[in-house]
Amino acid sequence: MQIHPTTDDEASKPYHVEVEPRVLYIATLIQSTGASLLWPITTLYMHDELHETMTTTGIVLMGMSLMMMLGSWLGGQLFDRWHPYKAIVTAVIFATAILTTLTLQHSWPAFAGLLMLTGLADGAIYTLLNAYTATVTSRDSRQVFNMQYLFMNVGVVLGTLTVGFLFDHGAKLVFGTATAMYVIFSVLVILTFNVPGMTKQAARSAAKAARSTFKPPFLIYILLGLTFSLYLGYILWETVIATHMIALGLTTQDYSMLWTINGIVIIIGQVILNRFLADVSFKLTVLGGTTLFAISFIFLMFARTYTDFLVAFLILTVGELLASPQIPAWIDAIGNPNAKGQEQGYVTMMISFGRALGPFYGGVMIDHGSYKLLFFSIFGLLMGFSILSWLVDNRLKMAHKKARSSQ
Structure with a gap:
């Protein structure tokens, strides 16, 4: 946390300009666990349950990755040019809504379309979490990124270890559990990511970027x-x-x-x-x-x-x-x-x-x-x-x- 005093009476009140690193780590853990419930079974589900060819499966997975690229770009633009908190709340609510729909409707071709939309949302979320991490100045940035990466991998281990048991009881249980993880993630983001100082700082940064000659x-x-x-x-x-x-x-x-x-x-x-x-x-x-x-x-x-x-x-x-x-x-x-x-x-x-x-x-x-x-x-x-x-x-x-x- 950093405190920035100003001469203006209203603006002189102390305000945070970064999310508490521990909150970032926990959010990354929850999101990573939820996401890791999906990717290990995607190919298996499309091929064995929906009876689609491996070629079709490959095309869907490539489409999902391309949508993640679009989401990554969009997340970066929204963080710098719009409003960091509103951007990440919008992304996580959108992702949660898509997963909820996927839990209720996972037949072909709805599954493919919803999977691509999940890629779009997750791409934005990954970028926004990284951007929030990049704003942390109270600790060495390398350690913060390293710890975030650690918690992301703990989530991957938890998700991949759990998915085998869940999938034995049906794909709907996997999708429902992933949705539950994203609901928890959404609540955490809504309650803890609204950092007033970051919004003001983002607005100043956007103005500086517009005038900047930085190459x-x-x-x-x-x-x-x-x-x-x-x-x-x-x-x-x-x-x-x-x-x-x-x-x-x-x-x-x-x-x-x-x-x-x-x-x-x-x-x-x-x-x-x-x-x-x-x-x-x-x-x-x-x-x-x-x-x-x-x-x-x-x-x-x-x-x-x-x-x-x-x-x-x-x-x-x-x-x-x-x-x-x-x-x-x-x-x-x-x-x-x-x-x-x-x-x-x-x-x-x-x-x-x-x-x-x-x-x-x-x-x-x-x-x-x-x-x-x-x-x-x-x-x-x-x-x-x-x-x-x-x-x-x-x-x-x-x-x-x-x-x-x-x-």
Whole structure:
């Protein structure tokens, strides 16, 4: 919490300019748990219950990711140019209404349309939560983003562990439980996210942004490309790698266990990492993590046993927990202070774009090449963006040093 006195009698009253970080973490946990009840069963439900083809299922999932991109952009614009509190309340109420409808009506093709609308709402929510996180100044931004990422992954673990039991009792119970989580999320947002000072600050920031001559450093665009590449590779673990493992004689239980281990490693790793973040640069955490992430795909090229896949996934997981939560914090640190919503919107857009394109890219590379070629191409893409980020960051720092020395 920050207190900003002014000379005006009415405006001189103390006001908050940030949401309490603990509230952000709890909100992220609840939303993530609700969302994680849906995505693990989407393909299974459409294929086995609604009897749609895998091609149709893939098109619907790509459409959902594209709608999340649109929602991410819209959330950023609303945060910066309209009203942060009204924006997030509108988004969560819209999401809750869609999930309520989905619980009552989940036949084809209503299911596909409602799923895409859920993607639109969730895309806006992810951006708005990140934008709220970016406004926290009472604590180190890297730690705040890291803790938010931790609670998001705890929600993923809770949701994915619960959904198997719920789905055995019918899809309606899954959708109803997800709706209940979003109802709780909505109440929490309505009661705690109305920060008076943030509204005034957002209005001032919008006015400053309109007059601003700030030019985003080229490094931001490189980091957005890096974000896209990370999630282009990450989505392969949720799609084509599962098929690859089963073709090699492994079981779906083997594959599911990898995700359980992934969640546990991320939760423990984030707690440990948070103790050392203040002493580690963005460059080292993000680019070091990306390098590990890329190396995991070299291991995948030669993976044949469960142990091979486990080692590859552990390397990827460590790389993920180093890089993923720090990219939005790095962009926030070098970006326009008057356009936090838009910048975080671009981050979530690139996440959604990578997730949307990944399955298609993986399918094309496998059909016209091989798994080895696919994995090596991801390695090359990630390392290319890592090297480019390193070089551009060095040039940016050298330019700042010259500017300071000339003053």
